[in-house]
Amino acid sequence: MRTSRQILFGPLTRNAGLIACGTPLIVLWQLCEALVPVMIGVTIDVGVETGDLGPFLLSCLAIAVIFTFLSYGYRFGATFMNRAVQLESHRIRLEVAGQAVLPADDPKLAGEWLSLATADADKVSLLVRQFGFTVASVVTVGATAVYLARTDVTLALVILFGVPITVGITQLVSPVVARRTEREQAAIARVAGLGGDLVAGLRPIKGIGAEDAASGRYRASSRAARASSIVTARSWGYMTGLTTVVSGLFLAVVAWLAGSKAMEGDLTLGELVAIVGLTQFLAEPIALLGALTAQFAASTASARRLHTALASPVLILDGPDRLPAGVPRELRLRRATTSSLTEVDLTCGPGQLVAVVCDRPASADSLIGLLDGSVRPDGGAVTIAGVDLRSLAAADRRATLLVVPHEASPPEGTIRTAIDPDGTLDPATLDEVLTASAGHDVVAAHPDGLDHAVRSGGSSLSGGQRQRLTLARSLAVAPPVLVLRDPTTAIDAVTEQQIATGLQSRLGRDTATLVVTTSPTLLAAADHVVWIREGRVVRVAPHHVLQEDPRYREEVLR
Amino acid sequence: MRAHDPQRELLPIASGRDTARLLVRRFRRRPAVAALAITAFLLTGAAGIVAPRALGAIVDRVQAGGDSGDLTVPVLAIVVAAAVGAVAAAAAVAALAQATIPVLADLREDVLDRSLHLDSGQLEKAGTGDVMARVGDDVRTVTDSLDEAVPLLLTSLTAIVFTAGGLFALDWRLGLAGALAVPGYVTALRWYLPRSGPVYRAERVAQGERAEALMSTLEHAPTIRAFAREAPALGEIDRTSVNARELALRTFWVLMRYGARMNRAEAIGVVIVLTAGFVLVREDVVTVGAATAAALYFHRLFNPIGGVLFVFDDVQSAGASLTRLAGVALLPEHDDRAEALGAPARLELRGVGHEWEPGTPVLHGVDLVVEPGERVAVVGASGAGKSTVAAIAAGLASPTSGRTFLSGRAVDELGSATVRRHVAVVSQEVHVFTGSLRENLSLAAPQADDEALLAALEVVGARRWVTSLPEGLDTRVGSFGHALTSAQAQQLALARVVLLDPPYVVLDEATAEAGSSGARDLEVAASQIVRGRTALVVAHRLTQAQSADRVVVMDHGRIVEQGTHDELVATGGRYATLWHAWSGT
């Protein structure tokens, strides 16, 4: 697992090429900036003062050349750096998104991930740009000192050591800036998380007219973030203030030293002017270095937040075992035990439709969890073709087992892409799948038919239409083992009957279908029903046989 | 990689003028801090000018052959200016934050508030990402721009005034020479403004699409995982993020070309000033010293002038975001006053027709009356239009034809607050809000105390499991925290209705989401809720219809049968078919 330091410096190592091109250009720009006043002095000396047109024109030409270098240096240097910044922020964004779709032990709200993938990703990648400017500033300070060393070694040393000390002092506040920035970013992520959650719950909110209450809740959270932002800004203010005063004092010391030396005759007037000019110019890199270190602190804070998110444990559903060829893909629970299931045995072979009735929702949740990998058995095992799911290779798991969550909903696209996102189904299969899921009605209900636009989460469809499209999608995948959880809760009895018939009609095939349900219609269609009561299997038999037991009737009858 | 890219109808974007007006209004609310910030930045700018002057004085004194005692005053001036500048800078940054951050936080809150009050269809059409990008990316862009632009503008303007003043004070002809650089700067600006606006706006829209791609993946992560669609979902994020990135690179390139044009103006300006010096010195009109000073003054103008011109970049960038924030924040405020509907709670739909998408009618001339205290069940095939009727009866959607009446008053003439106060809906979509159980419940009644909350839970049969949780009402639920079963989640939704205590209730499949055993508990809860209220109950679970006073059967957007359960079963029509399929008889 990467450390937050690696997250922070990754952008630099990964973009070495762009940085190697950009940094020298930025340095060139800064040096040229420093050269402009020097060149103005030269022009005055050789042209204006002498009144010679030739040297004057020549030095004007030199100014034009310096400006050309300066301009192109910045333009391309900054563009290289910006390119690296944008590439990195995009890369981090995708990494965050990749992490966010993994099943996590400690899930975050969508809005919080969004904030990590945008605000924090941007802050960390800015380090690349900071790097370029830092190098340029340091080089300029060094060059200035070297230039001055020709005139006066003491002053050169003062500058050489003074600048780091000055910048060092401004560092006193940067931990405060970092801490506060981190808190601010966290508060902003919370606001985003809450906002996303409220917008996602819009329909229930509207149902009870709770828009104002919801908006009030967002307001409260936004106010907390706002207070945090103001506190952070204040620490940036301290930083700016400290930089100003320290670089001012540094300037005063140099001015005093140089002034005294000049008065004692150790420096000529011209040298004094040069020194004063350069020291003044140094105020710029010093302030820049101060600000850069604070920005570095902010980047560090974001890197820490990203690290926490990217390092949060995820359920890795992968193992060394491959499914043996030629062995039927039979799903089997052997004495599977969890907090709400006790020694459950269950078998569902290819071509079978097996239903499971649980008296308690917790047992059904647990069973689904065992199959989708989010719950580990305390005892016993779940196997497909004899291979334990826990040690099954991820690729085989994906190719073999589809556990459809109850809350699954169609993605944005069309009815067709909701069923067949890759466009690989032939028309006959599509028709078959639609028949089995009673989906022809859904297509017929819309004038555009299969090309009817579906909004994200299927919000432009009726509840039952959403469920039928999800079912159609599951059947279209046609996995060797298909697990459905209450697939018809939003569907009327007549349509449900069509679906039961549809599921039955597909039985001749190789799919092993397990349905967790209490709907008598689906139960009646199953080959047999596994009846679980208080976490234990009571009996396995066809629905009509079980119906003779009054307790069973009590559980499944409407 | 997506076969179909639907035309998203983004939320409104305000005009520049409306945005400016909104901002002026908002900033006027905090005149004191705003004034403090401006003064402090001006002071910072002024303090920044002391050092160059003091250094000049040192040179003068050395030239005049003074002793080291002469250095005291200018050196002290530098120290004092540094101290004053430091305090002013710290105060200015703090005051600016105090002035701007609350305004932006207010904007973000208003954007979310207006979005929540929008018609849910409109919001769903725009996508969650559109709202999230506005309250996230856009607010961030504006904050960053203001942090940069305000200090830059104020300190630059101070420096320009003092330095340019100094230039003219030297000699008016040298001053005029400096002024000849102005057209160069103006040209740069005129090149930049028309080019940057559109790219910045496009970049913001692209960021919105990126947020939408991220949000729709993150919100539906379990489904995506189950169907192993991670790769295409991440591909969509990749596509939108690359798109936003390319636009960001483009805006930066435009900015760099603008910078190059500014450099050109600077170079031309310097050469003009030097040439003027050259000529004027040759003509003996000015001294070499004055010519030198003029060139150096002009050089010192580079940064502040550049600063002012770069402020236009911030204005363009922030402006693109601000119009998006203002577009939503400026939507009309909802009326908050709920009036009492005196008359008995009678619900009436008269000739109601509805089209969600223009040209696709899903309801045709629906007439339906629910008498005060009556419980009417609506049943029918999936997609028949039951939820649409429920939404219209509850005033959540306005029918495209026909009218709805509550207690004899037309719904379209009542304020939405009044309608919402009287009609509660439990919708087919279950959502557990992330937070504590208490927060989930108190959405319906922010004022309610724990006793009231527990009493409401009692009515829906949820008190026992809630109080048996170790943290009771403080238990955290939702995306993370204690996982609730669907039945428990719906119990919370029903408890919210109890807390709201409305005369009308509309239950749209409120009991469906749990298996039979769970649903039976919910059915008990539901009948508790509808007791004594005028109720419209949409249900596939026909036990709900059986116990209703009247059953309405819908098919293809029309009411096709009406009567009591027994009558309809006896008639042997559509309902009878449904009933037999349901009860397995």
Ligand SMILES: Nc1ncnc2c1ncn2[C@@H]1O[C@H](COP(=O)(O)OP(=O)(O)OP(=O)(O)O)[C@@H](O)[C@H]1O
């Ligand atoms: N928000 C919406 N935007 C666009 N079309 C919609 C929207 N809601 C429903 N529809 C369409 O209107 C028709 C009727 O849907 P409605 O939700 O009223 O059906 P329903 O009777 O409640 O079905 P179900 O039993 O499946 O919930 C459907 O064809 C559906 O696609």
Ligand SMILES: [Mg+2]
């Ligand atoms: Mg419905």
